[in-house]
Amino acid sequence: MILFFLRRLLASFLVILAVVGITxxxxxxxxxxxxxxxxxxxxxxxxxxLARTQLGLEKPLYQQAWIFFKGIMRGDLGVSLRTRQxxxxxxxxxxxxxxxxxxxxMIMALVCGIPIGVLAAWYPDHWLARVExxxxxxxxxxxxxxxxxxxxxxxxxxxRWLPLQGRSVLPPPPHSYxxxxxxxxxxxxxWKKFHDALQHIVMPAITLxxxxxxxxxxxxxxxxxxxxxxxxILNARAMGIPEPRIFFVHALKNALIPVITVAGLVYGYxxxxxxxxxxxxxxxxxxxxxxxxxxxxxxxxxxxxALLYAVIYTGINLxxxxxxxxxxxxxxx
Numbered sequence: 001m002i003l004f005f006l007r008r009l010l011a012s013f014l015v016i017l018a019v020v021g022i023t024x025x026x027x028x029x030x031x032x033x034x035x036x037x038x039x040x041x042x043x044x045x046x047x048x049x050l051a052r053t054q055l056g057l058e059k060p061l062y063q064q065a066w067i068f069f070k071g072i073m074r075g076d077l078g079v080s081l082r083t084r085q086x087x088x089x090x091x092x093x094x095x096x097x098x099x100x101x102x103x104x105x106m107i108m109a110l111v112c113g114i115p116i117g118v119l120a121a122w123y124p125d126h127w128l129a130r131v132e133x134x135x136x137x138x139x140x141x142x143x144x145x146x147x148x149x150x151x152x153x154x155x156x157x158x159x160r161w162l163p164l165q166g167r168s169v170l171p172p173p174p175h176s177y178x179x180x181x182x183x184x185x186x187x188x189x190x191w192k193k194f195h196d197a198l199q200h201i202v203m204p205a206i207t208l209x210x211x212x213x214x215x216x217x218x219x220x221x222x223x224x225x226x227x228x229x230x231x232x233i234l235n236a237r238a239m240g241i242p243e244p245r246i247f248f249v250h251a252l253k254n255a256l257i258p259v260i261t262v263a264g265l266v267y268g269y270x271x272x273x274x275x276x277x278x279x280x281x282x283x284x285x286x287x288x289x290x291x292x293x294x295x296x297x298x299x300x301x302x303x304x305x306a307l308l309y310a311v312i313y314t315g316i317n318l319x320x321x322x323x324x325x326x327x328x329x330x331x332x333x
Contacts (some may be wrong), residue, residue: 002118002146004322005319015080015310015314018309020305020310022301023303024068024303027302027303034055034299035048041258041270042196055081075290077089077300077307078300078303080293081298081299082292082296087301090105090304091289091301094285094286094288095285095286096180098283098287100182100201100276101204101208102267105206105207105208106212107268108156109213110216112213112219113214114216114217114259115219116132117218118221118302119135120132122224132221136213136217136218138213139210139212139214140211142211144207144208144277147207148207148281150303151207152203152281162200164284165201165282166200166282167200167249167284168181169200170193174187181197181201182198183224187310204281207277208270208277211268212266215269216259220259223258223259226251227254227255232250233251245311260320260323262322264316264317265317267316271312274286274287280290
């Protein structure tokens with residue numbers, strides 16, 4: 001197991017290194033002048049030359065890459081060209097909002113997707129199974145930004161049940177223990193602020209969760225159908241074990257093993273989906289920061305966000321590989 005973990009850890013490190021290297025090259029090849037983001041639209045020649053020296057752009061590309069990678073090893077991602085703040089601080093200030101939104105959406109997708117997938121497998125000819133298929137196809141096929149705008153029109157415009165955008169409107173912000181607004185308001189006992197934060201997170205979380213819901217339900221239904229065809233299920237039925245016990249104890253336990261891997265991939269997919277959702281709902285997270293940085297050619301922030309997502313996604317896959325090998329003895333053989 002230790003050797004397996006070390007191999008996966010090395011592979012994850014190489015993936016992160018490749019992602020950062022490709023991002024570093026792409027943002028420098030694409031059109032646009034980072035000096036403009038630093039100085040403004042009408043700098044003088046002297047200001048441009050001084051800014052290029054300050055940003056290290058006068059050096060050859062390989063030297064810029066070496067300086068950048070040395071900075072990463074020290075935890076220094078540079079300074080934002082747009083806000084003049086350290087990139088690590090910019091990302092840290094917004095990461096809690098993205099993590100809260102993504103985790104809330106993931107919980108919604110799992111809580112709704114697993115039971116419906118199980119019921120669709122138990123009653124394959126029932127109307128519920130057909131509804132599950134339609135919802136799954138719609139969630140996968142409909143663009144995520146369009147789904148968000150439809151929810152805004154329905155729940156914020158027509159019904160006026162939920163706020164249109166933002167994370168919270170009730171000042172002052174609660175004392176921060178975790179950076180997660182829902183948890184911090186609960187820990188401080190501020191129920192009105194908790195209700196306000198919950199109202200603001202519902203629509204963007206549903207938007208993120210809908211596509212993931214379809215992926216999870218389909219995998220649960222297929223895994224359950226495969227588990228019910230195994231020989232140990234036939235033996236359990238021959239022994240007279242009640243059908244609900246066979247279904248929910250024996251079959252479900254084994255069917256959820258591949259769903260764990262899918263759930264990890266879905267979580268990484270949700271993180272990538274926050275770019276559009278945070279922009280639509282004006283959610284102050286890392287995705288919105290990345291969009292603003294791309295529009296202003298803020299190279300240090302773009303590279304820092306790419307590094308963050310690469311670390312998170314490869315970390316999730318590393319944990320899933322180890323967990324999957326631990327819970328499924330067949331893989332160890």
